[in-house]
Amino acid sequence: MKEIMAVVRLNKMNQTKKALTEAGVNGFYAHEAFGRGKGLVSSDLLEGAKEGFEEAVELLGEKGRLYSKRVVTVVVPDDQVSDVVEALIKVNQTGKPGDGKIFVTAVPEAHRVRTAEHGDKAIL
Numbered sequence: 001m002k003e004i005m006a007v008v009r010l011n012k013m014n015q016t017k018k019a020l021t022e023a024g025v026n027g028f029y030a031h032e033a034f035g036r037g038k039g040l041v042s043s044d045l046l047e048g049a050k051e052g053f054e055e056a057v058e059l060l061g062e063k064g065r066l067y068s069k070r071v072v073t074v075v076v077p078d079d080q081v082s083d084v085v086e087a088l089i090k091v092n093q094t095g096k097p098g099d100g101k102i103f104v105t106a107v108p109e110a111h112r113v114r115t116a117e118h119g120d121k122a123i124l
Contacts, residue, residue: 001107001123002081006072006088007033007100013070015091020074023087026124028074034066037097067098075107075123 008016013030020028076084085102092100112122 001075001110001120002078003073003075003105003107004081004084004088005103005105006092007035007069007102008072008088008092009094009098009100010068010070012092013072016070016072016088019087019091020072020084023084024080025074025076025084028072030070030072033069033071035069036066037101069100075110077120077123 006016017030072088074084081104085104088102109118110120110122111118
């Protein structure tokens with residue numbers, strides 16, 4: 001089993017939900033998040049702003065801003081990972097900064113509380 005966590009644009013959520021359903025995903029979680037990518041901000045500038053240097057804060061302007069995102073999390077069997085990742089990329093890729101990230105991690109075990117099923121049975 002693998003956990004797929006995708007950070008996506010707010011305005012792509014409806015398309016993302018549809019793409020996940022079409023890729024055979026039965027259930028997933030989504031929650032609000034705020035963040036930013038590396039963008040055009042240097043680490044020196046961020047460090048200066050963190051230390052309270054007004055010049056650094058002014059230079060950051062909009063570049064240091066946190067943007068609203070959605071984090072979608074799904075756990076799928078190993079054989080479904082590539083289909084889900086491809087579906088997420090296809091629907092969220094605009095070619096512009098801020099398209100998001102996808103992280104895939106191993107899930108050694110899962111249990112369904114209601115039925116006590118475990119392993120792949122718990123997520124299908």
